[in-house]
Amino acid sequence: MDLKAEIAKLKQSRLARNAGWMFLGQGLGLIFQTTYFIVLARLLGSREYGIYAGTFALVSMASQYSTIGSGTVFLRYVSPDKSKFPVYWGNILLITCTVSFLVSAVLYFTARFILNPLSAALIFPAAVSVCFCTQIAVAAGQVFQAFEQLRVTAMMNLLTNIMRAIAAVAMLVLLHHATAWNWVVVSLFVSLAGALIAVITVTVRLGRPKFDFSLMRRHAAEGLQYSFSQSTSSAYNDVDKTMLSHYGMNVQNGIYSMAYRVVEIASIPVFSVRDAATPKFFQQGAKGVTHAAALANSLLKRAMLLGVFSAACIFLFAPIIPHIIGKDYAESVYALRWLSLIPFFRSIHQMTGTALMGAGLQKYRTYTQIVAAAVNFLLNLWLIPRHGWQGAAWSSLLTDAGLGAMNWFMLKYACRKAEQNALASGVLLGEQ
DSSP, X not given: OOHHHHHHHHHHOHHHHHHHHHHHHHHHHHHHHHHHHHHHHHHHHHHHHHHHHHHHHHHHHHHTTTTTTHHHHHHHHHTTOGGGHHHHHHXXXXXXXXHHHHHHHHHHHHHHHHSOHHXXXXXXXXXXXXXXXXXXXXXXXXXXXXXXXXXXXXXXXXXXXXXXXXXXXHHHHHHXXXXXXXXXXXXXXHHXXXXXXXXXXXXXXXXXXXXXXXXXXXXXXXXXXXXXHHHHHHHHHHHHHHHHHHTTOHHHHHHHHHHHHHXXXXXXXXXXXXXXXXXXXXXXXXXXHHHHHHHHHHHHHHHHHHHHXXXXXXXXXXXXXXXXXXXXXXXXXXXXXXXXXXHXXXXXXXXXXXXXXXXXXXXXXXXXXXXXXXXXXXXXXXXXXXXXXXXXXXXXXXXXXXXXXXXXHHHHHHHHHHHHXXXXXXXXXXXX
């Protein structure tokens, strides 16, 4: 292999540059995220962190309906045709500004039946922060994804992480210790600032939105399908923390949620590749599922290597966690080692799942995620009351592994079906 030729090829690849920007932005964000979660862990302690984690998990699951999938709809239709930007961006803002507050209101009235009372008391400010502010910021990032301006997306994500880290550090210095309620209120103001900056950035760089109510009606069913798919993804990631909160296991929830947070950070390299490639998946998917699958196969080996590396780092460096975030989290070492394989499993189900979405076969991905969410819920219902956070960890491992296998099978099935249809069409044309 000619190393110089490979390096030159990477320099000329727009996908490689975009992945590099995402990795750089998320890598720098990793520094601030790490600072943020270390400081927050010390600021709250395992019990208060567990209270906050239960609230955040429930809100995260519901937040996927706040945009009704309008960000993914934007990616699908604007990636191939940039002239559609104004009305699809206006569609995102219109939907999010109305639906997110309806979702927040529903959460406010139902949380008392799902969470323990301490977590339920935090629900409304947390819901506005995540369902409205965070979803606006995420959608703005998807806008720049469609234009393949991943440098801007990376910088926006970095800004939010910097603001959260600064807020957490300031609270630790001034208060030394805070409650979950204190942090939720501060986080709301930080998120509002992030959402405002996101909207201003899109407007200045790309233009003003336009509003078309018929567009919202036309894509409502498709967007709802994307939202449902994303909510099932959030469900198998967050239902365990919600259930730990439901059973009043706040300390165990703090220990487990902290370990899961480390896993999320360790998965950043895999997500960077996925995010950079998403517009390409839509472009290749427009040509057919076999083209999207070819792109997935080319990326899968690299993503799996990143997943293995992340898993090894988690397992090896887990014992240093209590020395960094405090002795309250000593059990997080064992939780981390149980969860260490998740980045590897994610490398498989993220690449294959995004290929299905890019080819317009979101329904197949949705099927696998429904199965994963249902299995995860049933496993947690059985394991958490008996084994606490260990049951949640076993359930997460089995779910991510199973989802990887199902997405891979669905992609292979879709390709085989497309090839059979193409062959049948060729035979019919020959007979004519």
